Amino acid sequence: GAGVSQSPSNKVTEKGKDVELRCDPISGHTALYWYRQSLGQGLEFLIYFQGNSAPDKSGLPSDRFSAERTGGSVSTLTIQRTQQEDSAVYLCASSPTSGASSYNEQFFGPGTRLTVL
């Protein structure tokens, strides 16, 4: 497919376990973003990648959250020792450039719904 894909679509885990969420951006898109949406809330920015580097990690809520991107493509968001407040839909977006026009061009994946019991 040509869009952003994320896996898994749903993840249920027990409190204290680690989880990995995957994002496959649109081919050729250099910028990649992770957001999350908690119940009844707007999308909350987590981290931004330009290529393989993350110039903006300011949205990560704690040191239990980390992310990496390899080959300028796939990204993995890892949450260690999950807590119930981590339950949310985690959304990934990509855009072709990091210039001003990329504000128009953030293409979102369908998200991963994480439930921590």
Added chain:
Amino acid sequence: DQQVKQNSPSLSVQEGRISILNCDYTNSMFDYFLWYKKYPAEGPTFLISISSIKDKNEDGRFTVFLNKSAKHLSLHIVPSQPGDSAVYFCAAPYTGRRALTFGSGTRLQVQP
């Protein structure tokens, strides 16, 4: 601190009528605004945007109005169609950064 606010969680309109979705912001440094539309189980999709140098931008049935003095923007959908039923988010880029800050969304229901 939520810098972009959508105070109406839901809106219901009749097919063919106008839908008006509102958004307020607190950061006067914002210079670009976007509206995204989200269907259940899908990611948000870009709908329309406006630069702060303009007060109106139109694209087909969708028009966004910006009132900088009131720090308010609105999205008008005319005429509304049942397929417009979705959650609408307004967003703005964080000052000097690439990521977007989003409002909490308004769920629009267009009744046939």
